[in-house]
Amino acid sequence: MTNKDVKTVYKGTGLCSFGVGANLAEVDVKDGKILRTRPARYDKKYDMEQFRPWTIKARGREFSASNKSLISPFAIGYKKRITSPNRILYPLKREDWDPNGERNPQNRGKSKFVRISWDEATDIIAAEINRVKEKYGLESVLLQCDGHGETKVVHAAHGCNTRLFDVLGGYTMQARQPDSWEGWYWGAKHVWGQDPVGQADMGNLLLDIAENTDMLVFWGCDMETTPWGWGGQLPSNYCNWLTEIGVKQVYICPDVNYGCAAHNDKWIPVYPNTDAALHLAIMYTWLTEDTWDKEYMKTHSVGFEYLKKYILGEDDDKTPKTPKWAEPICGVPSRTIKALARKWAKQTASIAHCNGGSLVRSTYSHEPARLEVCLMAMQGLGAPGRNIVKFIEWNFYGMDSQQPAPRSEVIPSLDAAYRGYNFVQPASFIPKTLIPKAILGEYTAENPLKWHGFTLAGWPRWDQFIEYQYPIPGAQELHMIWSDTPCWTTCWNGGNSMIDALHSDKIETIIVQHPWLENDCLYADLILPVNTKYEENDIGVDSVNGNYCTLYYEEQAVRPLGESKSDWEAVGEVAKKLGVYDAYVEGKTEEEWIRFGFENSHFQDLISFEEFKEKGYYLSPTAEGWENDSRGFENFYKNPEENALNTPTGKLEIYSEELAANFPDDVERGPYPKFIPFGESHQESRLHPRSEKYPYLIVSNHPRWRVHANMDDISWFREIETCKMLGPDGYQYEPVWINPKDAQKLGIVHGDIVKVYNDRGWTLGGAYVSERIMPGVVLQDHGSRLDPIEDGVSDRAGANNLICPTATTSRNAAGEVTSGFLVGIEKTDVFELAKKYPEAFNRKYDKGIGVSIENRVKL
Ligand SMILES: Nc1nc2c(c(=O)[nH]1)N[C@H]1C(S)=C(S)[C@@H](COP(=O)(O)OP(=O)(O)OC[C@H]3O[C@@H](n4cnc5c(=O)[nH]c(N)nc54)[C@H](O)[C@@H]3O)O[C@H]1N2
Ligand SMILES: Nc1nc2c(c(=O)[nH]1)N[C@H]1C(S)=C(S)[C@@H](COP(=O)(O)OP(=O)(O)OC[C@H]3O[C@@H](n4cnc5c(=O)[nH]c(N)nc54)[C@H](O)[C@@H]3O)O[C@H]1N2
Numbered sequence: 001m002t003n004k005d006v007k008t009v010y011k012g013t014g015l016c017s018f019g020v021g022a023n024l025a026e027v028d029v030k031d032g033k034i035l036r037t038r039p040a041r042y043d044k045k046y047d048m049e050q051f052r053p054w055t056i057k058a059r060g061r062e063f064s065a066s067n068k069s070l071i072s073p074f075a076i077g078y079k080k081r082i083t084s085p086n087r088i089l090y091p092l093k094r095e096d097w098d099p100n101g102e103r104n105p106q107n108r109g110k111s112k113f114v115r116i117s118w119d120e121a122t123d124i125i126a127a128e129i130n131r132v133k134e135k136y137g138l139e140s141v142l143l144q145c146d147g148h149g150e151t152k153v154v155h156a157a158h159g160c161n162t163r164l165f166d167v168l169g170g171y172t173m174q175a176r177q178p179d180s181w182e183g184w185y186w187g188a189k190h191v192w193g194q195d196p197v198g199q200a201d202m203g204n205l206l207l208d209i210a211e212n213t214d215m216l217v218f219w220g221c222d223m224e225t226t227p228w229g230w231g232g233q234l235p236s237n238y239c240n241w242l243t244e245i246g247v248k249q250v251y252i253c254p255d256v257n258y259g260c261a262a263h264n265d266k267w268i269p270v271y272p273n274t275d276a277a278l279h280l281a282i283m284y285t286w287l288t289e290d291t292w293d294k295e296y297m298k299t300h301s302v303g304f305e306y307l308k309k310y311i312l313g314e315d316d317d318k319t320p321k322t323p324k325w326a327e328p329i330c331g332v333p334s335r336t337i338k339a340l341a342r343k344w345a346k347q348t349a350s351i352a353h354c355n356g357g358s359l360v361r362s363t364y365s366h367e368p369a370r371l372e373v374c375l376m377a378m379q380g381l382g383a384p385g386r387n388i389v390k391f392i393e394w395n396f397y398g399m400d401s402q403q404p405a406p407r408s409e410v411i412p413s414l415d416a417a418y419r420g421y422n423f424v425q426p427a428s429f430i431p432k433t434l435i436p437k438a439i440l441g442e443y444t445a446e447n448p449l450k451w452h453g454f455t456l457a458g459w460p461r462w463d464q465f466i467e468y469q470y471p472i473p474g475a476q477e478l479h480m481i482w483s484d485t486p487c488w489t490t491c492w493n494g495g496n497s498m499i500d501a502l503h504s505d506k507i508e509t510i511i512v513q514h515p516w517l518e519n520d521c522l523y524a525d526l527i528l529p530v531n532t533k534y535e536e537n538d539i540g541v542d543s544v545n546g547n548y549c550t551l552y553y554e555e556q557a558v559r560p561l562g563e564s565k566s567d568w569e570a571v572g573e574v575a576k577k578l579g580v581y582d583a584y585v586e587g588k589t590e591e592e593w594i595r596f597g598f599e600n601s602h603f604q605d606l607i608s609f610e611e612f613k614e615k616g617y618y619l620s621p622t623a624e625g626w627e628n629d630s631r632g633f634e635n636f637y638k639n640p641e642e643n644a645l646n647t648p649t650g651k652l653e654i655y656s657e658e659l660a661a662n663f664p665d666d667v668e669r670g671p672y673p674k675f676i677p678f679g680e681s682h683q684e685s686r687l688h689p690r691s692e693k694y695p696y697l698i699v700s701n702h703p704r705w706r707v708h709a710n711m712d713d714i715s716w717f718r719e720i721e722t723c724k725m726l727g728p729d730g731y732q733y734e735p736v737w738i739n740p741k742d743a744q745k746l747g748i749v750h751g752d753i754v755k756v757y758n759d760r761g762w763t764l765g766g767a768y769v770s771e772r773i774m775p776g777v778v779l780q781d782h783g784s785r786l787d788p789i790e791d792g793v794s795d796r797a798g799a800n801n802l803i804c805p806t807a808t809t810s811r812n813a814a815g816e817v818t819s820g821f822l823v824g825i826e827k828t829d830v831f832e833l834a835k836k837y838p839e840a841f842n843r844k845y846d847k848g849i850g851v852s853i854e855n856r857v858k859l
């Protein structure tokens with residue numbers, strides 16, 4: 001850079017929270033403004049040989065680590081998010097919420113906010129905490145503090161409030177779900193015992209696939225979208241290379257997602273959440289054609305006889321799970337099922353996921369997850385070229401078993417300095433999926449709400465058999481909420497029920513701290529303005545990108561906007577008012593925590609702190625001899641006795657005695673997996689009569705142009721038609737993909753505005769008519785920024801989580817259900833709607849940003 005006024009700082013650009021970031025970027029700053037964000041060129045600062053760049057060699061070709069970071073479009077566009085007009089610049093209070101008088105909970109989401117000072121805001125919060133503590137006890141305060149966020153460490157995005165309440169002596173925590181992998185957690189864990197996350201053993205699989213796999217089956221996986229945040233562009237590059245070396249790529253999904261469009265050799269469309277039927281029909285083919293690994297099943301698994309009888313129709317349901325049986329259920333022609341099964345048996349195949357696809361977040365998702373493990377077992381899971389790989393976090397939190405990429409010698413960690421969320425199980429907690437139910441019901445310690453498990457990703461299998469309750473003995477109901485994660489409505493199950501809960505008069509106080517005025521912020525009583533990581537000094541770590549594990553010093557790029565403070569500082573202001581600031585910060589300043597983080601990072605012996613700070617970052621060398629690391633389930637495959645799995649028998653438990661003993665009457669998650677189209681908890685199936693009213697299954701994928709609720713107001717993305725579609729009223733609607741056959745039937749043409757509805761409410765979208773979606777299915781990404789038409793009923797922005805099922809995965813599995821549910825769809829006239837709902841449709845709206853903050857704040 002020749003221009004002397006331009007300063008370059010380093011920032012990690014992933015969105016993961018818990019301090020784990022991804023993909024280092026160089027940020028150029030001039031005159032207090034961000035000019036641009038670009039990949040970091042490691043070779044500008046270092047001789048790369050010292051980091052032992054890895055090279056995977058297979059079939060006469062090579063694939064190597066990159067000497068620059070491979071950042072995502074989100075990183076490049078993020079400067080727009082930092083300066084978004086939706087930023088909250090000073091503390092806000094709802095104008096008709098008076099903590100000493102009328103609280104008007106019914107007006108949450110309706111009445112406007114007014115500006116107050118930090119002093120006033122923190123006085124009110126401190127007084128409210130003391131009042132609630134006195135009157136009801138600290139367990140009546142719900143801390144919502146999970147979720148992804150900016151990858152901040154000392155200034156942690158989530159859970160600084162738990163640090164404060166740990167000092168105060170109690171609270172009720174909203175326990176984060178294993179959201180990304182519900183099916184693996186509630187299902188597959190019982191089969192293959194993989195703890196803590198429930199996903200596969202996937203060490204060194206980039207090499208294994210390249211050497212040994214003929215066919216890689218992307219089963220509910222978009223290699224060009226969801227790896228962006230963590231692996232950046234590495235997964236994309238790897239797939240291009242697989243094509244070069246002749247590894248065939250088969251995509252099984254209802255839509256031609258972006259990875260499918262770029263890399264597929266074959267697309268097999270399947271109806272959402274009917275994969276279990278497809279699994280069973282493949283297994284049926286293998287069983288009847290005698291092309292499965294009988295010896296492996298004998299030595300490596302227990303209980304296969306139950307599943308076998310079920311598949312062959314020799315048990316109570318008397319239905320052989322033939323390809324013909326599966327065809328009308330899953331929409332895959334039986335000849336395709338047979339062809340796939342035969343190819344699979346003849347060749348070596350692995351399955352690829354990012355986290356498993358929306359099907360692991362649908363109704364009864366434990367069933368397809370368990371069946372997939374059984375399917376892989378029948379062909380010798382762990383044999384060369386036969387594994388299940390996850391292509392998203394390439395060195396997942398440094399867990400040895402979760403690193404498909406060549407292993408790093410040192411995996412950096414900043415756990416010691418992380419100021420958010422404490423990873424302990426508090427006395428009182430409620431699963432995130434059950435929050436509306438908890439608030440809207442009448443529960444006491446004597447007549448409590450009950451469920452199984454702490455429901456936090458990472459908790460062991462046996463925890464799923466423990467029954468917990470809200471309120472805990474001696475505690476009272478919730479009366480106050482403090483959220484640093486205000487996107488429940490647009491990211492969780494049955495968002496409309498959460499809006500009802502936020503109107504409850506039981507909840508006397510709702511505090512939110514957040515950088516942007518959006519989603520649940522609309523229902524707050526008091527809001528604290530938070531800044532972005534570009535406005536802070538911090539230390540960051542990336543142990544997930546697969547290229548080089550990285551530790552970086554994050555220098556402040558720009559000054560905090562308005563009166564915003566970091567989450568850690570904001571909570572600190574409240575701690576001061578409560579007289580517990582020193583205990584809250586544990587006696588250390590920001591700078592001291594940064595240094596403490598470095599000193600405990602595992603990098604402290606590789607480079608001095610001074611040099612680290614001056615250079616901006618340091619990389620971990622690739623481990624010597626990584627090529628010889630075991631691959632996936634290789635060790636278990638070779639010797640199951642010596643390398644027992646973490647199940648009670650040490651084998652693959654196709655039949656789980658534990659599930660049978662703990663939940664003897666559970667027909668929704670029995671001891672062995674089945675295809676369950678509907679049941680007591682859910683009726684979201686084309687096979688259920690409800691589908692006459694709501695005939696389409698909706699796929700609600702992770703958004704291509706957002707990370708969940710994040711970044712919906714980046715104008716650069718909104719210009720892209722798969723991000724937003726311009727309505728005739730100038731509003732940018734969230735696209736809804738519809739197959740041309742269905743569109744014709746419904747009288748819908750590309751660009752029409754459509755209503756997507758079911759008995760839980762409705763939302764709008766722009767019709768994107770395309771053969772990229774199979775008939776009978778519609779697709780709308782999740783996480784669009786809420787713009788309610790009628791609170792708790794309808795929404796203009798396409799926040800389809802509002803109308804997801806409210807019930808959890810199944811009776812005894814408290815997971816989220818957010819995709820693969822029934823909806824109706826029809827063309828609508830926005831000008832007619834505008835007449836009917838003038839308040840919502842007359843809100844000030846800025847193209848490129850969305851609905852404006854001015855509608856909510858009295859300036
Ligand atoms: N329909 C549908 N829904 C789904 C899924 C699906 O497949 N389909 N997938 C599920 C999955 S896997 C996940 S992980 C969840 C994600 O759900 P969440 O993790 O709850 O959502 P995020 O948008 O990632 O982030 C949470 C909030 O943190 C805020 N935030 C970001 N940075 C900061 C910060 O520095 N400080 C503060 N205070 N706040 C910050 C964001 O703006 C956002 O409001 O969604 C789930 N929901
Ligand atoms: N751009 C972007 N990237 C992200 C995120 C984001 O919000 N935006 N979120 C991050 C997080 S927290 C997570 S957990 C991961 C999630 O990563 P994934 O679990 O892989 O993501 P999904 O988008 O839920 O699903 C991937 C693909 O599954 C297919 N699919 C959907 N339903 C079904 C089904 O019923 N059956 C089959 N066979 N296929 C189906 C669709 O083609 C979809 O593109 O992504 C991460 N990366």
Ligand SMILES: [Mo]
Pocket residue numbers: 179180
């Ligand atoms: Mo996730």
